[in-house]
Amino acid sequence: MPPPDHLPGTAYGCHTVVMPFSATTDRVVSKPRGRAPSPKGTYLSRASRGGQLPATPFTTPAASSASSVLAVAVPTPLRRLFDYRPCATPPPNGWRPGLRVQVPFGRREVIGIVVECRTHSEFPLADLKPVSAWLDSDPLPDDWLWLCRFAARYYQHSLGDTLHQSLPVLLRQGRPLEARTRERWQLTARGRGASRDDLGRARRQAELLELLQQHPRGLAVNVITAQGFGRAQLDGLLEKGLAEASSEPLIAAPTPAANQLLSEPSLPLKREQAEALAAMHEGLDRFHPCLLHGVTGSGKTEVYLQLIEAVVARGRQALVLVPEIGLTPQTLQRFRKRFRVPVVALHSGLSDGERLDAWLAAASGRAPIVIGTRSAVFTPLASPGAIIVDEEHDGSLKQQDGLRYHARDLAVARAHRDAIPLVLGSATPSLETLAQARSGRYRHLRLMNRASRHAPARMELIDLRGRPRRGGLVPPVTEAIRATLAAGHQVLVFINRRGFAPTLACHACGWMAECDHCDARLTLHRQPHHLACHHCDHKQALPDACPTCGSADLRPLGAGTERTEETLAELFPEVPVHRIDRDSTRRKDALENMLGEVRRGEPCLLVGTQMLAKGHHLPHVTLVVVVNADAGLYASDFRALEQNAQLLVQVAGRAGRAEHPGRVLVQTLHSDDPQLRQLADNGYDALAEQLLAERRAAGLPPYRFMALARFESPREADATALASGAGQALREWLAGSLEVHCLGPVPAPMERRQNRYHVQLMLSGAQRSKLHEASAWLVAWLEASRDARRVRWSLDIDPQTLS
Ligand code: ADP
Ligand code: ZN
Ligand code: ZN
Numbered sequence: 024m025p026p027p028d029h030l031p032g033t034a035y036g037c038h039t040v041v042m043p044f045s046a047t048t049d050r051v052v053s054k055p056r057g058r059a060p061s062p063k064g065t066y067l068s069r070a071s072r073g074g075q076l077p078a079t080p081f082t083t084p085a086a087s088s089a090s091s092v093l094a095v096a097v098p099t100p101l102r103r104l105f106d107y108r109p110c111a112t113p114p115p116n117g118w119r120p121g122l123r124v125q126v127p128f129g130r131r132e133v134i135g136i137v138v139e140c141r142t143h144s145e146f147p148l149a150d151l152k153p154v155s156a157w158l159d160s161d162p163l164p165d166d167w168l169w170l171c172r173f174a175a176r177y178y179q180h181s182l183g184d185t186l187h188q189s190l191p192v193l194l195r196q197g198r199p200l201e202a203r204t205r206e207r208w209q210l211t212a213r214g215r216g217a218s219r220d221d222l223g224r225a226r227r228q229a230e231l232l233e234l235l236q237q238h239p240r241g242l243a244v245n246v247i248t249a250q251g252f253g254r255a256q257l258d259g260l261l262e263k264g265l266a267e268a269s270s271e272p273l274i275a276a277p278t279p280a281a282n283q284l285l286s287e288p289s290l291p292l293k294r295e296q297a298e299a300l301a302a303m304h305e306g307l308d309r310f311h312p313c314l315l316h317g318v319t320g321s322g323k324t325e326v327y328l329q330l331i332e333a334v335v336a337r338g339r340q341a342l343v344l345v346p347e348i349g350l351t352p353q354t355l356q357r358f359r360k361r362f363r364v365p366v367v368a369l370h371s372g373l374s375d376g377e378r379l380d381a382w383l384a385a386a387s388g389r390a391p392i393v394i395g396t397r398s399a400v401f402t403p404l405a406s407p408g409a410i411i412v413d414e415e416h417d418g419s420l421k422q423q424d425g426l427r428y429h430a431r432d433l434a435v436a437r438a439h440r441d442a443i444p445l446v447l448g449s450a451t452p453s454l455e456t457l458a459q460a461r462s463g464r465y466r467h468l469r470l471m472n473r474a475s476r477h478a479p480a481r482m483e484l485i486d487l488r489g490r491p492r493r494g495g496l497v498p499p500v501t502e503a504i505r506a507t508l509a510a511g512h513q514v515l516v517f518i519n520r521r522g523f524a525p526t527l528a529c530h531a532c533g534w535m536a537e538c539d540h541c542d543a544r545l546t547l548h549r550q551p552h553h554l555a556c557h558h559c560d561h562k563q564a565l566p567d568a569c570p571t572c573g574s575a576d577l578r579p580l581g582a583g584t585e586r587t588e589e590t591l592a593e594l595f596p597e598v599p600v601h602r603i604d605r606d607s608t609r610r611k612d613a614l615e616n617m618l619g620e621v622r623r624g625e626p627c628l629l630v631g632t633q634m635l636a637k638g639h640h641l642p643h644v645t646l647v648v649v650v651n652a653d654a655g656l657y658a659s660d661f662r663a664l665e666q667n668a669q670l671l672v673q674v675a676g677r678a679g680r681a682e683h684p685g686r687v688l689v690q691t692l693h694s695d696d697p698q699l700r701q702l703a704d705n706g707y708d709a710l711a712e713q714l715l716a717e718r719r720a721a722g723l724p725p726y727r728f729m730a731l732a733r734f735e736s737p738r739e740a741d742a743t744a745l746a747s748g749a750g751q752a753l754r755e756w757l758a759g760s761l762e763v764h765c766l767g768p769v770p771a772p773m774e775r776r777q778n779r780y781h782v783q784l785m786l787s788g789a790q791r792s793k794l795h796e797a798s799a800w801l802v803a804w805l806e807a808s809r810d811a812r813r814v815r816w817s818l819d820i821d822p823q824t825l826s
Pocket of ligand 3: 538539540541543556557558559560561777
């Protein structure tokens with residue numbers, strides 16, 4: 024295997040950077056350890072290990088009995104560990120990395136995690152405070168600890184905060200590492216030999232006895248009560264010595280029989296699918312990254328399902344990451360219907376208890392299949408077998424605050440460390456992933472054909488210039504909608520702005536409603552009537568007259584989902600119009616209810632934002648209308664074109680997924696724009712090639728790496744002063760070296776947001792290691808800077824947006 028230089032951060036070592044810590048130790052009781060740990064050894068040794076399974080669910084390094092110093096990560100933004108002395112009574116299995124401990128920290132007691140057991144400290148041992156208590160006798164999972172250390176180092180974030188954020192809430196609070204349990208009932212030897220008659224007139228007990236006789240492995244108590252039996256019958260059998268109860272975790276281990284894995288047969292694969300799966304099968308025991316690049320509806324999910332089947336049949340676990348929008352009941356249903364083994368879903372709807380159960384089930388290996396959104400990448404796995412990242416290009420895989428990680432990139436690191444296959448799936452792969460596939464580092468698996476009869480529809484560009492618009496739609500488009508509905512089909516109208524209109528304008532003087540707190544226009548909403556800023560949460564009533572000239576002629580400018588919905592309802596009163604955006608789906612289940620109705624297949628209109636564009640299988644939609652394709656065309660962000668193209672292709676992919684062919688109409692003011700033409704005429708892949716060539720020529724990712732330092736403050740001068748100071752210091756440190764460029768400070772694209780001024784420094788370099796060294800230096804400088812206390816700053820490695 025080639026050296027993993029394509030992995031984020033392998034060459035990076037912030038231990039090589041001397042951190043100029045200032046004297047902030049007075050704020051903490053124990054002493055800072057002074058530098059970040061060097062986790063290099065673990066990373067390389069595990070990666071070359073091959074695909075062995077850990078012997079026990081939680082493999083842990085050997086206990087260290089001699090340790091006199093514990094380096095503990097505590098939940099604080101400070102990027103360092105803190106040294107403590109062990110408490111008088113050691114944990115039964117000795118001090119080990121990964122143990123939760125309660126420690127004094129400032130005036131509080133907090134829960135931290137032992138990261139290293141040392142024999143010495145840079146500080147006199149007498150100065151160190153002892154740990155107050157240990158919480159676990161066995162450490163938290165080794166793979167989770169490894170990933171957190173990797174992520175903290177790569178994203179230059181506090182390890183304490185990383186560990187804290189990626190733990191289930193109950194574990195953060197100190198709850199024991201125990202899953203909730205329920206009773207499981209089974210027959211005793213006597214019970215197995217008993218017959219109905221032995222129970223005389225206890226008819227219900229006899230029925231329960233017979234039920235349990237049909238289930239030699241026993242039944243969970245909830246299954247028994249679901250069949251109408253109660254305590255009385257259970258206690259009856261217990262007293263007679265016929266049945267007994269044991270306890271099992273709520274998420275129980277699956278039965279071992281591999282031939283019982285599936286509860287419905289898998290589909291016979293089409294040729295391309297079979298070839299892709301065969302390619303994946305070649306690398307089940309090693310790090311084997313594949314890009315599954317298949318048009319929308321080509322059956323990528325079926326390939327995932329069959330890969331998972333192979334993984335689970337070998338006694339391993341599969342981790343599936345999906346975008347926020349993707350973890351719908353429909354998707355989950357598809358996985359749960361296929362497998363007889365538990366499919367554990369990690370999503371925002373879980374209670375704290377459910378989340379802990381799921382985490383422990385994954386960590387102990389009881390959950391063979393784990394599916395979740397971004398943060399699920401941190402789920403520990405006892406015997407990892409494969410990681411799948413669906414819609415790997417999706418923006419929601421990148422966290423935009425705190426630890427700004429990209430779940431796809433962490434998945435790469437994780438699969439590499441565990442020496443397991445990794446599948447990145449998309450119809451519109453990110454340019455980063457495409458570049459890896461083109462260079463041969465990832466295997467490029469293509470699905471060019473849809474599993475259903477019809478190829479994805481071509482995009483037809485509809486020129487908006489000089490045509491009257493109603494609700495944002497021009498006459499030829501309205502006619503196409505009419506014809507589609509008349510044929511008994513459904514229409515999806517995509518408009519990427521919620522609200523009634525993007526703004527309210529004065530027809531007399533040109534004034535436009537703007538947010539008092541941001542450099543942004545206010546959106547007009549009608550349901551209910553108000554103006555709202557989509558960047559801060561500011562809302563206000565509509566003015567009666569123009570605040571500038573006093574005219575009462577205020578009109579909505581442009582169209583949002585509400586306005587298009589209203590127009591369509593007027594134009595097509597005979598069919599229902601469903602609006603699907605963040606406002607209309609606030610209520611739990613609202614989205615699923617609406618989609619459920621749509622799937623019944625009656626002619627209808629769907630108006631929605633990108634919530635509707637991704638992932639949903641809407642078999643009766645044959646016409647897709649894009650109200651305005653121009654959003655990304657002239658944006659300042661260098662990724663805007665790529666993201667706009669991905670979104671358009673995803674939206675277009677909703678058309679004609681079942682029996683009838685689809686049509687896609689894309690309205691634009693720039694129908695001769697070469698890039699939009701390229702996308703419409705030759706598809707995403709052709710455009711991506713072109714964009715990659717442009718990125719290479721311009722020295723942009725994926726051919727150069729970026730880090731963005733953001734500064735914000737209520738006072739513009741403070742933010743700018745700190746950013747300039749940091750930029751200048753960094754440039755001096757770089758001493759004219761050309762390996763890393765530092766640009767700025769420049770104002771953020773939206774400089775004022777929520778009354779705070781945003782300024783940025785942009786770092787870029789051709790080598791990750793150099794860029795990381797420079798950003799680590801910058802972070803250390805900022806942590807030591809006095810001015811930094813008045814300004815909120817953050818560092819974003821591999822930023823996905825420059826806003
Ligand atoms: P993708 O994930 O690539 O968008 P899906 O896996 O959702 O595609 O497949 C689209 C549709 O095609 C689904 O309804 C699926 O059941 C069907 N499908 C996938 N593979 C096959 C196959 N081999 N034979 C028949 N139908 C298939
Ligand atoms: Zn006016
Ligand atoms: Zn605002």
